[in-house]
Amino acid sequence: MGRKRKNRNAAIVGIGQTVYSSHREDQNQVEMVHEAVRNALDDAGLAVGDVDCIVHGNMELFEMQFQPDLWHSLGLGALGKDVFRITTGGTTGSSLVCAADNLVASGLYDTVLAVGMQKLQEGNTTGGITNMSDPLWFRNMQTGALSGTSAQAVIGEFGEERGRRAAIHYRIMMDNHAMLNPRAHRKLGLTYERADELMKTSARLVGDLRLIHMCSQSDGACAVVVASEEAARRAKTPPVWIRDHVEVHREETFTNLFGFVRPETTQRYAARKLFGRNGITDPVKYFDVFEMYDPSAWWGLAWLREFLLLEGDAHLRMLEEGKFDLDGDLPVNPSGGVIATNPIGATAMLRVAEAAMQIRGDAGEHQVAGGVRHALASGFGGTFWTALIMLEKDLEWEMP
Amino acid sequence: MDGGADKEHCFVVEARMALPNEYFAGRTGSRFLTALRDEKRILGVRCPSCGMTFVPPREYCERCWSKIAENWVELEKEGEIVAHTVVRYEDRHLPKKPPYILALIQLKGADTPFPHIVEGVDPAYVFPGMAVRAVFAKVPVNTLMGIDHFEPL
Numbered sequence: 043m044g045r046k047r048k049n050r051n052a053a054i055v056g057i058g059q060t061v062y063s064s065h066r067e068d069q070n071q072v073e074m075v076h077e078a079v080r081n082a083l084d085d086a087g088l089a090v091g092d093v094d095c096i097v098h099g100n101m102e103l104f105e106m107q108f109q110p111d112l113w114h115s116l117g118l119g120a121l122g123k124d125v126f127r128i129t130t131g132g133t134t135g136s137s138l139v140c141a142a143d144n145l146v147a148s149g150l151y152d153t154v155l156a157v158g159m160q161k162l163q164e165g166n167t168t169g170g171i172t173n174m175s176d177p178l179w180f181r182n183m184q185t186g187a188l189s190g191t192s193a194q195a196v197i198g199e200f201g202e203e204r205g206r207r208a209a210i211h212y213r214i215m216m217d218n219h220a221m222l223n224p225r226a227h228r229k230l231g232l233t234y235e236r237a238d239e240l241m242k243t244s245a246r247l248v249g250d251l252r253l254i255h256m257c258s259q260s261d262g263a264c265a266v267v268v269a270s271e272e273a274a275r276r277a278k279t280p281p282v283w284i285r286d287h288v289e290v291h292r293e294e295t296f297t298n299l300f301g302f303v304r305p306e307t308t309q310r311y312a313a314r315k316l317f318g319r320n321g322i323t324d325p326v327k328y329f330d331v332f333e334m335y336d337p338s339a340w341w342g343l344a345w346l347r348e349f350l351l352l353e354g355d356a357h358l359r360m361l362e363e364g365k366f367d368l369d370g371d372l373p374v375n376p377s378g379g380v381i382a383t384n385p386i387g388a389t390a391m392l393r394v395a396e397a398a399m400q401i402r403g404d405a406g407e408h409q410v411a412g413g414v415r416h417a418l419a420s421g422f423g424g425t426f427w428t429a430l431i432m433l434e435k436d437l438e439w440e441m442p
Numbered sequence: 443m444d445g446g447a448d449k450e451h452c453f454v455v456e457a458r459m460a461l462p463n464e465y466f467a468g469r470t471g472s473r474f475l476t477a478l479r480d481e482k483r484i485l486g487v488r489c490p491s492c493g494m495t496f497v498p499p500r501e502y503c504e505r506c507w508s509k510i511a512e513n514w515v516e517l518e519k520e521g522e523i524v525a526h527t528v529v530r531y532e533d534r535h536l537p538k539k540p541p542y543i544l545a546l547i548q549l550k551g552a553d554t555p556f557p558h559i560v561e562g563v564d565p566a567y568v569f570p571g572m573a574v575r576a577v578f579a580k581v582p583v584n585t586l587m588g589i590d591h592f593e594p595l
């Protein structure tokens with residue numbers, strides 16, 4: 043297998059988010075995209091003329107619109123620029139950042155603008171997502187993120203009482219974080235005192251997956267500016283270095299129809315590969331914050347073990363002991379995560395953007411105290427796409 | 443055998459997709475539609491730095507990125523045909539019964555044309571530069587069909 047090698051360093055120098063809401067009737071898609079682009083350029087202190095290339099993406103068909111990148115040109119500032127469209131389902135936002143990293147690190151472009159968007163309320167997500175699976179073999183089993191399997195797996199391993207309590211603990215922790223994030227879409231004001239009640243009264247979706255556990259449907263867009271080391275000096279914000287990233291994709295094990303042995307998850311595979319080639323043996327100790335794409339409280343819970351290369355019930359113990367809280371050893375999703383805010387084509391980029399804001403130290407009320415030097419961000423998409431991205435405050439590592 | 447491929451006993455899985463969707467017109471687009479419907483006025487936005495007047499309106503100037511959404515100007519209800527075609531096939535999604543003329547029309551005072559329907563002239567006699575005026579819908583409509591069609595002056 044070929045080795046990945048960067049020609050030069052790439053950094054995030056601008057971050058732009060829109061308002062997130064269940065309905066953005068006040069803007070059409072072009073105007074919403076523009077809000078994120080404008081905010082990212084203003085944040086970087088750059089003009090649209092400083093951008094060499096644009097990568098654009100959203101979840102295909104979720105607005106029931108073909109080739110939205112063409113329509114969005116005016117909002118993107120794409121006039122006369124090279125533009126690529128990238129769409130990898132829920133992972134889209136992180137794939138856009140990975141692509142921008144590659145485009146800059148390769149030396150092809152000095153400054154790349156990555157833009158992810160979604161207006162879920164304009165379309166019909168079920169219509170789009172059902173089309174994802176092979177109609178002859180798998181379509182009847184296709185559910186997207188609305189799946190009870192992770193709840194079943196957690197409960198099967200740790201029992202009903204501990205499993206359900208951990209999932210609701212995770213959910214309330216996320217809401218506590220979202221309450222501090224002015225941009226978070228859903229802020230419910232949940233408290234741990236309400237855990238017992240929520241475990242029983244929230245509407246059941248599939249098995250032990252309840253409405254309270256599930257991610258939101260949001261309208262919104264996010265943009266980041268990625269620049270080379272030299273171009274980064276022109277920006278007014280301090281650079282956040284993209285140290286390395288990995289993307290993993292596996293379709294046929296969605297339902298594991300072909301095997302009886304559960305394969306290694308794409309989350310663990312991605313973490314093993316990325317940390318391995320960067321010489322990171324203890325990710326819990328190394329990273330100061332983790333922005334994780336958590337489509338539901340159950341998946342978030344289960345994936346912490348995978349991403350952090352933990353064994354047994356180590357992730358549950360860490361959760362129960364508050365280690366993932368905003369003031370814990372490894373804060374997870376200070377932003378409130380995907381359960382709070384989920385404009386899908388932008389969601390995975392939000393993970394990277396929020397992690398970068400943590401490194402810059404300007405996240406605001408949900409800023410991790412004590413300074414963040416090493417941040418991790420993940421993306422997740424339909425057929426178990428997993429993206430994992432490492433961000434650094436300082437240029438002090440050896441390139442892999 | 444056709445094209446050299448053996449296609450005997452090969453199944454085709456039949457499928458049909460529904461594409462229900464909405465379009466959020468936004469504040470700027472909605473202002474245009476409201477003026478058309480309630481006041482029978484056609485509004486555009488003008489960029490103060492480029493001097494360009496855009497119809498349909500947009501929040502930002504595509505040339506200089508100035509915010510122009512509030513720089514409303516009223517346009518004349520007359521303009522000229524920039525280009526046209528004739529719709530001759532019939533389908534239930536079409537706004538009019540074919541054949542009808544679909545034209546790009548640039549109103550006086552506007553720098554951009556927008557598409558609409560031209561009636562009251564034989565398609566054979568339509569030409570670029572032909573002067574036309576807007577005929578408004580008799581009942582309120584929440585789309586561009588607030589103008590029912592254009593007709594020759």
Ligand SMILES: [Zn+2]
Pocket residue numbers: 489490491492493494503504505506507508
């Ligand atoms: Zn202008």
